[in-house]
Amino acid sequence: MTPRRARAAGRDLEMRQRIAEEAARLIATEGLRDYGLAKRKAAQRLRAPETRNLPANREIEAALVRYQALFQAERHAATLQRLRRIALEAMRFFAPFSPRLTGSVLSGTASEYSDVNLHLFAETPEEVVFHMQQHGLPYTEDQRRFRFERNGPQRPYPVLRFVVSDTPVEAVIFPVDGIRQAPRSARDGRPMDRASLARLTRLMEPAGEEGGTPS
Template sequence: MARGEHHRMHAQDRVQRNRLRVAQEAARLMSEHGIRDFHHAKLKAAERLGIHDAQALPRNHEIEQALREHQRIFHAKSHPQLLRERREAAVEAMRFLADFEPRLVGAVLEGTADTHSAVCLHVFSDTPEEVTLFLQERGVPVEVQTRRLRITRDEQAEYTVLLFSADGLPFDLTVLPRDSLRQPPLDRVDEKPMRRASLAMAEELLVADNDDDDFESKLAAVLR
């Protein structure tokens, strides 16, 4: 093997090792410190590891994979129960919010929820105030924020977000217009249409067993 080729392969191996190290550290930060933003987590991880090569920054799906692995290794006993509690809470909330055709999204659906994770739902109304009033009239104090979501690779839009707690768990409701039922926003992990589960799908997922070894096929079956 030529010397130049040897150096090139060595450099590629180093980059791949560093990508894995950054992904693992980003996953740890997300799991243990409640960091929800993938970009922030990977930058903080690279800084902590002293890695400054942009090529060594993993993609979001690599961090999500590392997060699943982190949870399997370090939270094997507690994670299934933690996830089930949040999915049960999600189903109960979706029944409560049935008039707004709720969809379960995010870490609770994907199976990567941790102690910091909110139960994230999309609810649908052409007037966000209608959802706020619905909650307030039923004695649910809400904090109103806004969030930007990517509709296409080139287009973003701002939506109302309602935050509240119930039974000790945080809830995060994004209010989207009714026509967004047909076109989900793009996922922050892979920039594909966000995976969402209706109430019936969430109930089906809750019935599934807790064997994470075949999680993707189970989730795919539920979301078919």
């Protein structure tokens, strides 16, 4: 590599890192949830809107972890614990549907703007709706699309949205056998990490460590 190309590569890497750090700050402080939007907005703020050297989502998530540890350590820990308590409460309510926690509340990158994301498993969506109605809980219905194979088609699944202690909760309803295979994350294309009630309980223990095999 020539010296000129080496300098250009160094500048590209520096800009990529700066965009990742600014995108992480936007997610942590302004509540942006879409990583693609966050990186584009970060590039604009850094006066590089035309750059093609945008960081990957995993780079933004790593920058977000660093930002939260450096600038929001105590507040972030308290927020995460509060959101996990809400998730625990919701999962106990949905116990008949083998609930699984996913998303930022599980990964530990959640902020005060984050939703609690659950996956439920039922013979029919109506079973879950009836469960909500039996307990007189208000909710709205929607759909989300998920992909299970890397290049496979996206399929729609019903979603129930409701609020617990001023925090939005989103529950996606999958068929019973959907518990065997997690859908792929829109952020990195990998199967989503999902935690059972038992695993979440272990996460919330004082040491915050999981023992044994995740369930």
